[in-house]
Amino acid sequence: MKALLLRDLRLAFRSGGGFGLGLAFFFLLSVLVPLGVGPEGGTLGRIAPGILWVGALLACLLSLDRIFALDHEDGSLDLLATAPIPLEAVVAVKALAHWLVTGLPLTLIAPGLAVFLNLPSGGYPWLVVSLVLGTPALSMIGAFGAALTVGLRRGGLLLSLLVLPLYVPTLIFGGEVVRRGAEGMALGTPLALLAAISLGAAALLPFAAASAIRVNLR
Amino acid sequence: MLKLDDLAVARGGVTVLRGLTLRVASGEALILRGPNGAGKTTLLRTLAGLQPPAGGAFDLSPDTVAYAAHADGLKSTLTVAENLEFWSRIYGGPGIHAALAALDLTALVRRRAGELSAGQKRRLGLARLLVTGRPVWLLDEPTVSLDVASVALFAAAVRAHLAHGGLAVIATHVDLGLPEAQVLDLEPHRARVIQNTGFDEAFA
Amino acid sequence: MSIWEYANPKKFMQTSAWALPWAVGLTVILLVVGLVWGFFFTPDDYKQGSTVKIIYLHVPAAMMAINAWIMMLVTSLIWIVRRHHVSALAAKAAAPVGLTFTLIALVTGALWGQPMWGTWWAWDPRLTSFLILTLFYFGYMALWAAIEDPDTAADLTSILCLVGSVFALLSRYAVNFWNQGLHQGASLSMDKQENVSDVFWLPLVVCIAGFILLFVTMVLVRTRTEIRARRLKALLARERVA
Numbered sequence: 001m002k003a004l005l006l007r008d009l010r011l012a013f014r015s016g017g018g019f020g021l022g023l024a025f026f027f028l029l030s031v032l033v034p035l036g037v038g039p040e041g042g043t044l045g046r047i048a049p050g051i052l053w054v055g056a057l058l059a060c061l062l063s064l065d066r067i068f069a070l071d072h073e074d075g076s077l078d079l080l081a082t083a084p085i086p087l088e089a090v091v092a093v094k095a096l097a098h099w100l101v102t103g104l105p106l107t108l109i110a111p112g113l114a115v116f117l118n119l120p121s122g123g124y125p126w127l128v129v130s131l132v133l134g135t136p137a138l139s140m141i142g143a144f145g146a147a148l149t150v151g152l153r154r155g156g157l158l159l160s161l162l163v164l165p166l167y168v169p170t171l172i173f174g175g176e177v178v179r180r181g182a183e184g185m186a187l188g189t190p191l192a193l194l195a196a197i198s199l200g201a202a203a204l205l206p207f208a209a210a211s212a213i214r215v216n217l218r
Numbered sequence: 219m220l221k222l223d224d225l226a227v228a229r230g231g232v233t234v235l236r237g238l239t240l241r242v243a244s245g246e247a248l249i250l251r252g253p254n255g256a257g258k259t260t261l262l263r264t265l266a267g268l269q270p271p272a273g274g275a276f277d278l279s280p281d282t283v284a285y286a287a288h289a290d291g292l293k294s295t296l297t298v299a300e301n302l303e304f305w306s307r308i309y310g311g312p313g314i315h316a317a318l319a320a321l322d323l324t325a326l327v328r329r330r331a332g333e334l335s336a337g338q339k340r341r342l343g344l345a346r347l348l349v350t351g352r353p354v355w356l357l358d359e360p361t362v363s364l365d366v367a368s369v370a371l372f373a374a375a376v377r378a379h380l381a382h383g384g385l386a387v388i389a390t391h392v393d394l395g396l397p398e399a400q401v402l403d404l405e406p407h408r409a410r411v412i413q414n415t416g417f418d419e420a421f422a
Numbered sequence: 423m424s425i426w427e428y429a430n431p432k433k434f435m436q437t438s439a440w441a442l443p444w445a446v447g448l449t450v451i452l453l454v455v456g457l458v459w460g461f462f463f464t465p466d467d468y469k470q471g472s473t474v475k476i477i478y479l480h481v482p483a484a485m486m487a488i489n490a491w492i493m494m495l496v497t498s499l500i501w502i503v504r505r506h507h508v509s510a511l512a513a514k515a516a517a518p519v520g521l522t523f524t525l526i527a528l529v530t531g532a533l534w535g536q537p538m539w540g541t542w543w544a545w546d547p548r549l550t551s552f553l554i555l556t557l558f559y560f561g562y563m564a565l566w567a568a569i570e571d572p573d574t575a576a577d578l579t580s581i582l583c584l585v586g587s588v589f590a591l592l593s594r595y596a597v598n599f600w601n602q603g604l605h606q607g608a609s610l611s612m613d614k615q616e617n618v619s620d621v622f623w624l625p626l627v628v629c630i631a632g633f634i635l636l637f638v639t640m641v642l643v644r645t646r647t648e649i650r651a652r653r654l655k656a657l658l659a660r661e662r663v664a
Contacts, residue, residue, distance in 0.1 A: 151574070158565065165554055208584070212581050215581075216578070
């Protein structure tokens with residue numbers, strides 16, 4: 001399993017383009033929103049939590065179809081499915097690799113981009129905390145969506161259509177944590193629920209995703 | 219040991235082969251013959267556990283199987299050694315050096331898989347079988363794009379595998395020079411009348 | 423004789439052919455009675471005037487929007503566990519019907535909301551969760567449409583329906599966080615005090631029964647169509663090969 005994780009990370013860094021694209025998108029979005037909304041700091045500060053979470057979510061969405069599609073094309077997925085690691089573990093490891101190359105970097109640059117959006121200072125720690133807790137759910141749910149569409153030739157748009165509704169609770173709780181943090185309100189409940197979604201997704205979705213892959217390989 | 223018992227296999231819900239009954243002992247090879255579309259790949263995928271049989275049964279533990287499909291599953295940005303090392307660690311099998319030597323890849327270890335020729339890629343794909351350490355090989359057209367010398371290398375690898383008590387099921391048109399191998403001609407087993415499995419049948 | 427006998431396509435076609443005229447007749451009677459009663463023979467609300475009467479479309483449609491998804495969840499589970507093809511096709515057949523009910527609920531809600539709250543749309547928890555439900559219906563139907571092999575499609579959409587149900591429920595609770603609901607509470611509850619009064623209530627119950635039957639009728643018709651389409655495909659495939 002460690003071998004699989006290392007391979008996926010190595011591929012992500014080598015393949016040129018895939019990695020970093022999400023970050024660039026996140027950056028562009030955070031720059032474009034103030035250009036569209038106008039420079040007024042109060043307005044920007046109020047919408048910053050939502051914009052940052054939506055941006056992170058869309059940036060995550062960009063690279064989802066690569067999770068399984070590349071392995072499907074070159075035949076590795078067939079070989080992995082017959083390998084001694086359970087397919088559930090393959091899914092979990094690939095989702096983890098996806099998080100390490102998208103969710104984690106997004107989390108790390110988010111505070112920098114929050115400056116552009118005039119996020120109130122109380123929001124910064126909670127922005128990072130909410131993304132650390134929430135982006136694993138985005139990767140895991142995305143891996144599930146990618147597993148559903150892995151056999152399809154033009155699955156990209158369908159993948160977004162399937163995954164976006166599933167992202168709703170994560171987005172709501174994530175945005176809520178940052179908003180409450182920025183306004184100095186109590187945020188224990190949404191934070192706990194956000195963590196619960198990530199944990200629940202990590203515990204259960206590998207099984208759903210693995211069965212979807214088995215169906216698709218059949 | 220591999221046992222097929224009145225096995226039927228289906229592709230896209232349509233039965234393509236049926237009535238396959240045979241046994242292959244350890245140390246033996248089974249060659250599958252049949253025209254395109256006869257169901258060679260479908261049979262191999264069924265044996266590999268990737269799809270359920272349409273009928274009958276076969277006796278083969280999925281933990282003993284190494285499957286080699288049409289596609290080699292190589293990552294073009296990884297080197298030959300990295301590609302092979304990955305599968306070796308996934309299977310916890312023996313190291314990669316013997317496999318590299320057996321298929322004459324030692325000189326190419328630091329090349330990226332994307333820079334290899336079609337035949338070299340194929341050899342790398344077959345070297346993967348050696349690092350799995352699995353006793354049953356399921357091979358789908360393994361000699362495609364191999365030259366004569368490489369086919370001989372591959373045949374030698376298969377013979378060595380059989381000599382160590384391994385088993386191989388090979389779909390191929392090329393004579394590998396395995397005189398002891400059983401040959402299964404799939405032609406008589408083809409499901410002539412198209413037969414949809416299960417549900418649609420209820421209406422017809 | 424067990425209930426699973428009806429999962430046999432032939433048996434299902436026979437039984438549904440017998441049941442369909444009754445279902446259609448009853449649907450028409452209940453809907454005509456309920457809607458005419460509701461629209462023309464109930465008094466205007468002292469606050470809302472005659473706009474209140476849209477309740478006879480809005481509430482039943484909203485209920486059936488959710489019930490249709492629940493029915494899809496149950497039939498998907500039956501497909502996963504027992505692999506009855508009729509069950510999978512019934513789930514497929516129910517999706518566009520459920521989506522239509524959801525859209526009716528949203529549109530009638532907007533028409534009702536405009537004079538009452540002064541806005542067509544508000545990000546109220548109930549409204550938002552119906553919008554999200556619409557997205558789930560779209561995703562589910564898109565997945566059915568995208569996959570060619572019917573068994574693969576049935577498997578994958580069932581998995582999506584299971585996972586989607588969990589997330590739909592989560593979304594429902596997530597939007598409650600905003601705590602700024604304009605929408606009134608449930609129109610029907612066991613607590614008599616909270617209920618709308620009897621004059622409105624009785625025709626509403628008739629309408630709800632009518633909508634339930636309307637749903638059943640449409641799902642029956644659509645499932646029969648799906649089964650026939652499958653049969654046609656099988657026959658064509660056979661002909662091509664022969």
